[in-house]
Amino acid sequence: MSDKIKIIYIDDEEMNVMLFQINFSVSYEVYTGYSGLEGLKLLEKYPDIKVVISDMSMPEMNGIEFIREAKEKYPEKKFYILTGYELTGEIQNAIKSGLIQKYFRKPFDMREIEREINKL
Numbered sequence: 001m002s003d004k005i006k007i008i009y010i011d012d013e014e015m016n017v018m019l020f021q022i023n024f025s026v027s028y029e030v031y032t033g034y035s036g037l038e039g040l041k042l043l044e045k046y047p048d049i050k051v052v053i054s055d056m057s058m059p060e061m062n063g064i065e066f067i068r069e070a071k072e073k074y075p076e077k078k079f080y081i082l083t084g085y086e087l088t089g090e091i092q093n094a095i096k097s098g099l100i101q102k103y104f105r106k107p108f109d110m111r112e113i114e115r116e117i118n119k120l
Contacts, residue, residue: 004029005117006048010039010066011055011082016106020053023110028117035059036066043074051117053104056083056091064094071099078120082108 006029009020017032024030031046033039035058043049052070054063061069067079079099081091084106094100104113 005050005120006031006046007051007053007117008033008039008042008046008049009053009082010034010036010058010063012058013055016055020108024113027114036061036063036069039066040070040073043070043077049074049077050120051078051080053080053082053113056081056085056088056103064090064099067094067099080104080113080116082106 004027007024008031009017010033011017012034017034021030021032031042033042039052039054052067054066056063063081071079078101081094081100081103083091083103087103091103095103102116
């Protein structure tokens with residue numbers, strides 16, 4: 001059994017998922033999905049997940065919508081948004097309300113994300 005921190009990364013773009021997996025799977029146990037619905041299923045399947053990082057812009061359910069639903073069921077998890085866009089009012093409100101811990105910009109800065117995860 002691994003002692004690595006377990007992370008879920010959700011992004012609808014396959015290349016982003018692959019890059020995240022390659023970069024973070026050395027230090028963390030990484031589970032990935034391509035939609036908010038897949039993210040919810042992963043949370044159910046792996047109850048010891050500590051960190052959830054989601055892309056903001058996805059079809060059907062954006063990152064904030066996914067996290068809002070996930071946080072209702074799993075309030076102890078730490079949630080983050082990763083986006084290629086500027087900080088929006090929706091993301092600012094999610095930070096202020098405590099829905100998400102922080103947001104990261106794409107292309108992601110591995111060290112910034114690791115620093116945040118290692119605070120846990």
